[in-house]
Amino acid sequence: VMVWLRRCTHYLFIVVVAVNSTLLTINAGDYIFYTDWAWTSYTVFSISQTLMLTVGAVYYLTFTGVPGTATYYGLIMTVYTWVAKGAWFALGYPYDFIVTPIWLPSAMLLDLAYWATKRNKHSLILFGGVLVGMSLPLFNMVNLITVADPLETAFKYPRPTLPPYMTPIEPQVGKFYNSPVALGAGAGAVLSVTFAALGCKLTTWTYRWMAA
Numbered sequence: 001v002m003v004w005l006r007r008c009t010h011y012l013f014i015v016v017v018a019v020n021s022t023l024l025t026i027n028a029g030d031y032i033f034y035t036d037w038a039w040t041s042y043t044v045f046s047i048s049q050t051l052m053l054t055v056g057a058v059y060y061l062t063f064t065g066v067p068g069t070a071t072y073y074g075l076i077m078t079v080y081t082w083v084a085k086g087a088w089f090a091l092g093y094p095y096d097f098i099v100t101p102i103w104l105p106s107a108m109l110l111d112l113a114y115w116a117t118k119r120n121k122h123s124l125i126l127f128g129g130v131l132v133g134m135s136l137p138l139f140n141m142v143n144l145i146t147v148a149d150p151l152e153t154a155f156k157y158p159r160p161t162l163p164p165y166m167t168p169i170e171p172q173v174g175k176f177y178n179s180p181v182a183l184g185a186g187a188g189a190v191l192s193v194t195f196a197a198l199g200c201k202l203t204t205w206t207y208r209w210m211a212a
Contacts, residue, residue: 002023019080045101046184047191053077053103055134057110058199063206067115069087074107102139106132121200129196133188139182165176 056077057070081100109131110124117123 010176040180041183042135042141042180043187046140046180047188048102048181049103049104049140050133050136050184050188050192051195053106053136054110054129054195057107057132057203058128059195059206060200061110061124062121062200062203065119067111067119070107070110070114071104074103077103081205099144101136101142103136105139106136109135125193125196125200129193130189132196133190134185135191137188141181 032087046198053074060073061067062069078100106173110128113128114124117127124206
């Protein structure tokens, strides 16, 4: 039984990380509601999602050694989050108000970096990490542009049963800083390299535990 459990460790880890990614999506500054802290939340959201995608996708990618599995992992995160975001639809909001983060293009860049460097882990860590960190905030901002205006929708479909911290309020004129995309991309590009290395290390630890 223990041998079987150890060999299935990576499947368990994939599920755990993907579920946590879904929770993090909803809790780390859900930018559906525009508040005074909208762009601050967006930056925190971008960084947290970049790191969660990187560590899980790199782990899965290096464990299987097959380019394409990072994209598959991003698909798992996307499906889980769509299911979780269905709560907004159940509350009565229109379907185009449900915003799901864009992970797939960034995950594809991870696969591309791994494939183009002939499965070189160090290139994956450096190039893949930087590509994910720089691309994810940009993709998600483009994603936001394509959906219904969150502030207008939130006031059109008020939900008094929502907790106070999720109640939409009018945004202030001044922004916390000028470019949440640039700040999120800059911080994400640096930090995701570290998390890509962590994903590779998790693969090593898993193999060691399976061999024990």
